Amino acid sequence: MTLSPHLEAKFAKLLTSYPPGRQRSAMIPMLMFAQDELGQVTQELVEEVARRIGCTPLQVEEVLTYYSMLHKKPLGKYHVQICTNISCMLTGGAELWEHASGKLRIGHREVAADGFFSLEEVECIGACSWAPAIQVNYDFHHHVTPEKLDRLLAGLRSANAV
Amino acid sequence: MLYNEPSPHEVKVLTRRFGLADSASIKTYLKTDGYVAFEKALKMKPEEIIEEVKVSNLRGRGGAGFPTGLKWSFVPKTSPKPKYIVVNADESEPGTCKDRLLIENDPHQLIEGMLIAALSVDAHAGYIYIRGEYRYLIDIMxxxxxxxxxxxxxxxNLLGSAFHFDAFTHTxxxxxxxxxxxxxxxxLEGKRGVPRIRPPFPAVVGAFQSPxxxxxxxxxxxxxxxxxxxxxxxxxxxxxxxxxTKLTCLSGHLNKPGVYELPLGFPVKKMIEEVGGxxxxxxxxxxxxxxxxxCPVLTAAECEGLTMDYDALAKVKSMLGSGGVVVMDEDTCIVxxxxxxxxxxxxxxCGWCIPCREGTAWLRKLLQRFHDGHGQRSDIVLIGDLAKNMLGRTFCPLGDAAAMPTISFVEKFRDEFEAHLDGRPCPYEPANRLAAHLVAQ
Known part of the structure; x- marks a missing residue:
């Protein structure tokens, strides 16, 4: 499998980051960084990572199914993650979730037909003091209201319009 | 970056560089006493470093509150194995958002802390385990x-000494x-995140089977x-x-929620009214x-005279935990x-221990049924019993973490559970409406 030069560099660094014989430690970081570029964990990637760290593909498979951020199906170009855990719930996170779901017409872990947005109701993302909070891909947005969310989504749409 | 205004009640020790220009850079760090403590520690014996940490009465800030100096002293001096430093930056306890700020605003302070710990046990490598959602912190770190x-x-050969240390981030x-x-x-070893049986504790057998x-x-x-x-x-x-001090994360129904560095023993009422507005x-x-x-919930009445520290909160059968203070107003439905x-x-x-895996699922179903108005009077006792039967019966504290607050909700707010009986709709609806899809689950 051919990886981008950026990913090759990341993988090379990871393989030297752990004690000798402990290259398996690089598995989760490798999968995460590669998923960022590929959009999903493909079977080819599973085999490539397994080969590089000296595991079987099954061992990689076993690990990746445990972690909620690793996924074998592609998400939207913009993955909208809305926290509804306690601090966010108290400040309107559940209503924000409903609003987003209605607006994008997709539910939990669904991808819109055009592949632009996907949606997920997430557990605490570590922004409790600035709730309700969301993440779009890795970007945090604090004190989010339905109106602010609408503007954010519209902004992403127009920024990507050809 | 800071996401809320500081409070005049803060005592800034760990957050002293927050708000300075380019506070995450080594330039700013070195200008503000950065790595001075490491230089000092390099000239000290390992046991002197540990003694200093013991004198400080520092207790673990992740939730358990175990005395840090004592924990460091458990690392066996004579072990021939390499020793490791591991930083838990997997901040994910609901209500907690402080480690994020410490790394974002002052990453060198964390590196220096790792170096000091490393000197105290002669470790030469350290890993910073950062939760996946905090990707931007990996770049900063x-x-x-x-x-x-x-x-x-x-x-x-750090600062001309024989000491060497390497640090790595891990997502x-x-x-x-x-x-x-x-x-x-x-x-960290590339496996599913299930707990290990203890003892041995990580001080003796931790990362890569080493102290x-x-x-x-x-x-x-x-x-x-x-x-x-x-x-x-x-x-x-x-x-x-x-x-x-403790970085305290105020959230919920407050005028000024935010992360504030408060001295341990800060009065709860003052924290809610003055710091949190x-x-x-x-x-x-x-x-x-x-x-x-x-942590077990505390009522407004229990706030009287209460202070924010490990022992005071243990006395009222709760915990200082990670410092995530979640405040609920009178219109909040406790169910x-x-x-x-x-x-x-x-x-x-994670599903490893049956009492936790089955117990949390059953409790979720029971509480859902209750909140939907289909609960039975006997369920109130059942919820408490189920939770109590999870306590202490798992490899890690997640089972307890689920059971303890549940027991406190049922014991302290039984009237609210009773108000949901006999098919009555939640008295706090529709103002506090649950998302439709939650009800459907």
Whole structure:
């Protein structure tokens, strides 16, 4: 499998980051960084990572199914993650979730037909003091209201319009 | 970056560089006493470093509150194995958002804390396990690590000594359970994040089967101040059995929610009313969680005379935990809160131990039924019984973390559970409506 030069560099660094014989430690970081570029964990990637760290593909498979951020199906170009855990719930996170779901017409872990947005109701993302909070891909947005969310989504749409 | 205004009640020790221009850079760090404590520690014997940390009365900031100096002293001196430093930056306890700020605003303070810990046990490598969602912190941390190598604070022959140390970031991939120390170590080794049986504790058998100091970000970040200004000065900031300050994350129904660095032993009422600006919309306080969603809830009446420290909160059968204070006003439905908290634990239970895996799922179903108005009077007792039967019956504290708040909700707010009986709709609806899809689950 051919990886981008950026990913090759990341993988090379990871393989030297752990004690000798402990290259398996690089598995989760490798999968995460590669998923960022590929959009999903493909079977080819599973085999490539397994080969590089000296595991079987099954061992990689076993690990990746445990972690909620690793996924074998592609998400939207913009993955909208809305926290509804306690601090966010108290400040309107559940209503924000409903609003987003209605607006994008997709539910939990669904991808819109055009592949632009996907949606997920997430557990605490570590922004409790600035709730309700969301993440779009890795970007945090604090004190989010339905109106602010609408503007954010519209902004992403127009920024990507050809 | 800072996401809320500071408070005049803060005592800034760990957050002293927050708000400075380019506060994450080594330039700013070195201009503000950066790596001075490490230089000092280099000239000290390992046992002197540990003694200084013991004197400081620093206790673990991740939730358990174990005395840090004592924990470091458990690392066997004579072990022929390499020793490791592991930083728990898997911050994911609901209500907690402080480690994020410490790394974002002052990553070198964390590196210096790791170096001090490393000197105390002769470790030569350290890993910072950062939760997957905090990707931007990996970039910040990697940049700081590169700067530290350039300036001779990481690598070989540090400051002309024989000491060498390497630091690495490591990303998680979305699992609350990996914030638990032994599950974190499994995850660091490229496995599913399930807990290990203890003893042996990580101090003896930790990362890569070797002796390991594993602490929370905030705990390591306290070390430079302790070595720089002395353990006694740090201890004096807090209360007799708990020294220093605590980054306290105020959230929920407050006028001024935010992360504030408060001395240990800070009065709860003052914290809610003055630091947090009081309950928003002029409402009254109903309840609050003092240290993340795993802690038993406290009522407004219990706030009287209460202070924010490990022992004071243990006396009222709760915990300081991670410092995530969640404040609920008089219009909050406690049954709904109990349900949301249990949905979280049921989702995050790793499934390794049956009492936790089955218990959280059953409790979620029971609480859902209750909140929907289909609960039976006997369910109130059943919820409490189920939760009590989970206590102490699991490899890691996640089972307890799910059970303890649940027991407190049922015991302290039984009237609210009863108000949902006999098919009556939630008295707090529709103002506090649960998302339709939650009800459908």
């Amino acid at each position: 990697d940049k700081a690590i590169a700067e530290a190598y350039e300036h001779g604070y990481l690598g070989r 998680g991939a979305g699992a609350y359970e990996c914030g638990e120390e032994s599950a974190l170590l499994e995850s 390991t100091i594993l602490n929370n970000v905030e705990t390591f970040c306290a070390a430079p101040a302790i070595l720089r200004d002395g353990g006694a000065a740090f201890a004096a900031l807090g209360v007799p059995k708990a020294g220093g 009081g309950i928003r919309n002029g409402k009254k306080l109903k309840a609050f969680v003092p240290g993340g969603s795993s 709904k809160v109990a349900l949301r908290v249990m949905r979280f634990y049921a989702h995050e239970s």
